Amino acid sequence: MAKWECSKCLEDNEDWEELCQWCDTCRNEADPARRGRPAPPSEPSEPPLRPPGEPAPAASPYRALDVVATWNSRRRRLLEELGSVDFLGPTARRVRLRALQLEFHPDKHPAGEQHFAQEMFLLVQSRWEEDERTRRQRQEEQQRAEQQAAEQLRKAEEAWRRQEAQKAKEEALRKQKEAEERSLTST
Known part of the structure; x- marks a missing residue:
């Protein structure tokens, strides 16, 4: 089973865990090179304005990780x-x-x-x-x-x-x- 390494405490965590079991660091806050995934794009504090009638952008997969x-x-x-x-x-x-x-x-x-x-x-x-x-x-x-x-x-x-x-x-x-x-x- 795949594992990811926490960038704070350098402990290995199971792939299905979204939080480090040792220090509670969120997985997407860990060093991207150590977890084998690209770094999440920085999200602005407020969503960008859209022209009327334009559909909302799809939810970020990183948002789902944050929820988990x-x-x-x-x-x-x-x-x-x-x-x-x-x-x-x-x-x-x-x-x-x-x-x-x-x-x-x-x-x-x-x-x-x-x-x-x-x-x-x-x-x-x-x-x-x-x-x-x-x-x-x-x-x-x-x-x-x-x-x-x-x-x-x-x-x-x-x-x-x-x-x-x-x-x-x-x-x-x-x-x-x-x-x-x-x-x-x-x-």
């Missing part, structure tokens, strides 16, 4: 952010994941970038579902713990009532015996 590089860079930052989301509280985590879902929803991006957005949206969505599953499990565990505590309290109250009933019964028997003994001694 931008999305690759954003994907790396997203993965880092998803790793740091674990350290947030439950509410802040839900808020951040929901914001990321909205940010990467494919319908909110141009047609040419929707497949990139969808990939990232699916990453966030799977994390959201994992978080929801964990939250539901915690809620169920908490409900089970509350039910067990209520059951233990109910059993303790029943045991206390039985003890009190037993004490009352023993007291009644003791009083009955005392009354019988008094009646026997008085006769």
Whole structure:
């Protein structure tokens, strides 16, 4: 498989990578002699004016590389952010994941970038579902713990009532015996 060498860090990268995996340098910013492609033409900051009725020029292939590089860079930052989301509280985590879902929803991006957005949206969505599953499990565990505590309290109250009933019964028997003994001694 072909490789290209980053002009900044001089590391080899796979041909399909648009960003250097070591220093995040965009592939089309790398030295053209090292990557085997002609240097991109310098693009003016504003597009040139066209006469009315003239069709717009075709999109530059380097523009597509820039889009890929931008999305690759954003994907790396997203993965880092998803790793740091674990350290947030439950509410802040839900808020951040929901914001990321909205940010990467494919319908909110141009047609040419929707497949990139969808990939990232699916990453966030799977994390959201994992978080929801964990939250539901915690809620169920908490409900089970509350039910067990209520059951233990109910059993303790029943045991206390039985003890009190037993004490009352023993007291009644003791009083009955005392009354019988008094009646026997008085006769």
